[in-house]
Structure formats: structure tokens, C-alpha cells
Amino acid sequence: MNVPFVDLNRQFQPLMPVIQAAMTSIIERCAFINGPEVKEFEEHMARWMDIPGVCGVSNGTHAIYLTLKALGIGEGDEVITVPNTAFPTAEAINLSGADVVFADIAPGSYNLDPDAVERAITSKTKAVIAVHLYGIPADMDAFMNLAKRYKLFILEDVAQAQGARYKGKRAGTIGTAGCFSFFPSKNLGTFGDGGAVASGDAELLKKVRMLANHGRIEKYDHLILGTNSRLDTIKAAQLSICLDHLDEWNQSRRKIAALYDELLEHYEEIIRPGVLENCEAVWHLYVIRCRKRDKLMKFLNSRGVKTGLHYPVPLHRQPAYEYLKMGEGSFPRAEEACREILSLPMFPMMTEKEVETVVKAIAQFLESKNENS
């Protein structure tokens, strides 16, 4: 039995008649840009998150970039984040004009280490971007504490954690702002690129909205210089329909993660992902660690089990960040994780049989020690 890494068709097909009807209506009205569905989606998402406001934007990279710009962060400022995240988290900092400063991940976690962040703070530090990587909430109390002590903004990168909870609160409602991506394979994904910024700060959201729409409030009133980073009406309508199913999809991901946890528990060579106490992960990815990762990956592939690497190269070792002159050993925990991580198949409509097939293949690999050591 082949097991895909994700299968978006299984998720979207049952909803297609409703989505297609909503899209047809928008096409008939030619309401492509800033149609009423955009505001409806923003209000829907704000209610779902229990936060005063949400602003749709064109993608997750711009959600971060526009938030930094709206906060007045730019040239001469420093923003701290993790080196083991998707490239855009850091790229958005560069887009704003600020300098990227990396800090290592916490022991036993894939998320930013508050102690490492504190050591990286300088007089130029203006913000920290806490990434809830793989859908596992980061240590928000510790970051909010740093924010208070050092007068910093905390951005939550919620691209992989839509619906996750930190001590009862939705991820993205705790820091200064939550920045979302609706890339198709995210827990809430759209038919192309999309993103949003959520915040309790109405002035900040107003500024993000202006920046995303050529710096204007009214059609020909350009108050500041901005860009074009709007969420398309068609995507907003589809996202609103899918948002009604997100909690149920996340619940299904939690069941799959629990089954993986249970079935992998007996294998010492496999380290399962951990979640902080009183937090609820939404398992955008289920990522294990294994010293023989490359061989395991190859073996699973040969058995028809598709896997992924998120991410194989820590960002400070990417050619684009060579100018930072951060050699091997700069962030040992993140570097070690990059060598050992393996993302197993995970999607809401994955069957128990598929999870069992993945684990059986892992067991076969571990049992054939001579071949694989």
C-alpha cells in the first residue's frame, strides 16, 4: 500500500459543490478584488480566534513583512527568530529592512529557546518572531515576559499552527500579532497563495490593511507608501467555507498523531515530538527524529511511503545567509535537528490503516539492523 505525504483532494472534494457555487457567484459579480467575502472571512476568522481583528493579505511572507513595517521596524533594527523554520520567516525580516538575528531552539523542542533569545537581545532588538513550528505551540509566556522586560514586539508565525492552543488561547492571539499563511497544504489552505494578520491592536491592523492596499484608505487617498498584498475575494470565500471544518480537521490530525505516538512508543531509536504542558498542537507535520534518518527516508520511499524534510538545512547555512558568517556549530541544537528530523505522512483524511502501514515500514527498517546500520 502506497501512502502519500498529503492528499488535498480527499479534504477538498466533499466541499467542492459549495466552494464552486461561491466562486461562480463572485465571477458573475466580477467582485474579484475586495469583494464582500473578504470582510466576511476576516470577521469569521476573528470570531473563530476570539480576537478583535483580522486582515487578509496575499501570503504568509507578506503577513510577517507588513506587520514588521506597520510596527515601524526597518533599517538599523534587529529581529530575532529561529534558524529551523521555513525560509520566508527570516526573509520577511530582510524585506522590512531589519537585520535577521538567529537564536537556537530549546532543548527537547523544535521551537525557539527563550534563554537563547535573551542572550541575543541588543539595544537594536525590536522584535522576536516565535514560530509555532509543525503546529506545536512555542513557549509564549516566556516570550511575553521578555517583551515586557526588554520592550519588544512578539510576532507569532502561525503559518503551521492554525487552531493550536497555548494555555487555552488560540495561537496567534497572544503576541503583538499572529501572522498566517494559507499555502494550499497548510491546515487551512487556499487554492494558491494567501495569508492574514490577526491582532488585538486596531491601529496596527489598520496600518497593515493600508500597506497591503497601496497605502490607501479610500480609492484615491494614498496616505503612505505601501504595496499590493490583498487576499483575493475568491480565496476568501473558499477559506470561509473551509474554516467551518478546520476544528474537525485538526481533531482528526490529533487522532493520527496520537496513533503514531502509541505505535512508535516502543522504538527507542525513534524520538517522537513533544508538546509543552497545557498546550494543544494541531500537527501540521508529525516529525520524528532518527540518527539514521537518510537511510530510513530512503527505505520508506522504496516501500511507497512518502516523507518530507522540514527543513534539511538550517537557515544560517543557506547560501542566502552566507553573509552572516555563521558557521557549522553556531546553533548546535537546530543543526542536529536538521540532520535527524523526518516528517511522516500527515493529513486529516489519513486512515488508521495508512498510519499502521507507515509504522510497519519503520519497524521493518529498524529490525533489519545489519542492512541499515
Ligand SMILES: Cc1ncc(COP(=O)(O)O)c(C=O)c1O
Ligand atoms: C513557518 C512558516 N512561515 C512562513 C511561511 C510563509 O508563508 P507563504 O508561503 O504563504 O508566504 C510558511 C509557509 O511556507 C511557513 O511554513
